Amino acid sequence: MTKSNAIFKRPDGRAFDETRPITAKVGVIKNAQGSAMFQIGDTQAIAAVYGPRNLFPKFLQNPRKGILRCFYNMMPFSGHGERIRPGGSRRSKEISMVTQNALLPVLNLDDFPNAGVDVFIEFPQTDAGSRCAGICAASMALADAGLPMKDLVAAVAVGNINGNIIVDLNYAEEAYDGQVADIPVAMLPNSGKVTLLQMDGISEREELKKALELGKKTCQKIYEVQKQALKGKYKVD
Amino acid sequence: MTTDALNVKEKDIVVPGESLAVGMGFLPSWGTYRDGDSIRASRLGLVQMDGKVIKLVPLSGAYLPRMGDVIIGLVIDVLMSGWRVDTFSPYSAVLTLAEATSEFIPKKADLTKYFDIGDVIMTKVTNVTSQNLVDVSMKGPGLRKLGPGRTLVVDPHRVPRVIGKNGSMVSMIKDHTGCNILVGQNGVVWLSGEPENEVITVQAIERICAESHISGLTEKMQRWLEQNAKHVNRSRPQEPMQ
Numbered sequence: 001m002t003k004s005n006a007i008f009k010r011p012d013g014r015a016f017d018e019t020r021p022i023t024a025k026v027g028v029i030k031n032a033q034g035s036a037m038f039q040i041g042d043t044q045a046i047a048a049v050y051g052p053r054n055l056f057p058k059f060l061q062n063p064r065k066g067i068l069r070c071f072y073n074m075m076p077f078s079g080h081g082e083r084i085r086p087g088g089s090r091r092s093k094e095i096s097m098v099t100q101n102a103l104l105p106v107l108n109l110d111d112f113p114n115a116g117v118d119v120f121i122e123f124p125q126t127d128a129g130s131r132c133a134g135i136c137a138a139s140m141a142l143a144d145a146g147l148p149m150k151d152l153v154a155a156v157a158v159g160n161i162n163g164n165i166i167v168d169l170n171y172a173e174e175a176y177d178g179q180v181a182d183i184p185v186a187m188l189p190n191s192g193k194v195t196l197l198q199m200d201g202i203s204e205r206e207e208l209k210k211a212l213e214l215g216k217k218t219c220q221k222i223y224e225v226q227k228q229a230l231k232g233k234y235k236v237d
Numbered sequence: 238m239t240t241d242a243l244n245v246k247e248k249d250i251v252v253p254g255e256s257l258a259v260g261m262g263f264l265p266s267w268g269t270y271r272d273g274d275s276i277r278a279s280r281l282g283l284v285q286m287d288g289k290v291i292k293l294v295p296l297s298g299a300y301l302p303r304m305g306d307v308i309i310g311l312v313i314d315v316l317m318s319g320w321r322v323d324t325f326s327p328y329s330a331v332l333t334l335a336e337a338t339s340e341f342i343p344k345k346a347d348l349t350k351y352f353d354i355g356d357v358i359m360t361k362v363t364n365v366t367s368q369n370l371v372d373v374s375m376k377g378p379g380l381r382k383l384g385p386g387r388t389l390v391v392d393p394h395r396v397p398r399v400i401g402k403n404g405s406m407v408s409m410i411k412d413h414t415g416c417n418i419l420v421g422q423n424g425v426v427w428l429s430g431e432p433e434n435e436v437i438t439v440q441a442i443e444r445i446c447a448e449s450h451i452s453g454l455t456e457k458m459q460r461w462l463e464q465n466a467k468h469v470n471r472s473r474p475q476e477p478m479q
Binding site for chain 2: 033034051052053054063106108111112113114115143144145146147148149150151152188189190191226227230231234235
């Protein structure tokens with residue numbers, strides 16, 4: 001393992017604890033019960049919530065509570081020039097699953113037995129960190145849909161490039177020629193509980209701890225943006 | 238001994254997880270929960286205080302059938318001894334023979350003579366179980382099959398605004414457009430009148446829903462109706478009573 005001693009600079013000149021510019025908007029899709037857009041740098045996620053509604057196929061129904069289904073999808077033109085093959089893939093299936101698991105702990109669907117809530121998350125353009133942007137958008141959309149939730153969910157990717165702890169990696173950093181760890185984290189901002197934690201690459205134990213600290217700090221900032229966006233929809237002018 | 242503190246004001250908009258108050262001096266009610274010392278919001282809503290009790294008024298979300306609600310439903314299936322009714326909520330309802338009519342219905346009768354698939358009915362929710370199985374009834378004043386007309390679906394949380402205080406809003410629209418209007422608690426609105434007046438009525442209702450947060454909406458709508466429904470013949474045909 002070689003760690004270069006040269007001073008690391010981020011390709012787009014950001015500080016190590018600086019995210020890309022974030023914008024968020026709620027109520028972007030009229031037909032849906034709840035919807036939200038969350039953009040961080042060049043990664044944009046649009047989430048739409050349909051339901052609670054009658055759930056089919058019927059064997060999925062749970063008589064004790066409603067179920068949540070998430071669908072992560074990158075649009076064909078959303079990548080870096082290479083066409084993304086439309087339809088589900090191994091990767092999108094996994095991300096749909098982790099998104100669902102990241103959102104379920106806050107959601108209370110006990111009042112909707114046998115019903116289902118569908119969350120569709122689409123990405124018109126991506127530049128790394130899409131699962132985190134998707135979770136942020138989806139949690140806002142679920143709140144907008146008026147579903148009972150304990151908390152919102154904020155998510156961000158932290159990383160470790162040659163021992164430098166940075167937040168919100170873009171694609172250039174993820175593909176950096178060196179030792180890279182990419183760690184997406186989702187958190188409940190009010191309790192600090194973690195609902196998603198994955199890691200690609202290698203990181204020392206101490207560095208991982210530092211990275212998580214940074215992730216926690218950033219999730220608080222993202223939470224503020226989410227809160228403002230949700231309140232903005234209903235603001236009386 | 239902790240000191241009690243309130244973090245929000247009446248009519249503040251809060252998001253899930255937001256801390257509303259700290260301390261045991263406050264009580265959590267609908268839409269809130271206690272988390273250790275503090276009271277947090279469990280959904281998006283408007284804060285309403287009643288002394289020490291904090292509750293939320295929801296701003297969005299699906300309609301859930303409640304006992305006693307008068308709703309407008311759509312007959313979607315004919316069953317062995319009754320009908321299945323879409324309530325425009327996650328759960329459909331069952332209208333049984335006994336609750337459908339006071340007439341005697343012989344065995345093996347063709348039930349579509351009474352209600353057929355596609356019929357729009359004004360009906361009342363008589364029972365909701367813990368599994369959200371819903372029973373509806375046609376027994377009660379004004380509960381009937383609705384004839385030809387338009388239906389539109391609005392957000393169920395806007396229904397009180399569409400109706401107005403003591404029905405002031407809806408009767409104002411009726412007076413100006415000459416349309417018959419019925420509003421169900423589930424957000425379904427049925428209206429019938431002259432075709433061009435129906436269009437004005439639909440526009441008026443959509444306007445109310447879009448601007449429901451504005452205070453003084455009734456006066457604003459009054460002006461709008463006076464401008465847009467000038468040429469309407471105000472004499473409204475009497476509703477056929479059943």
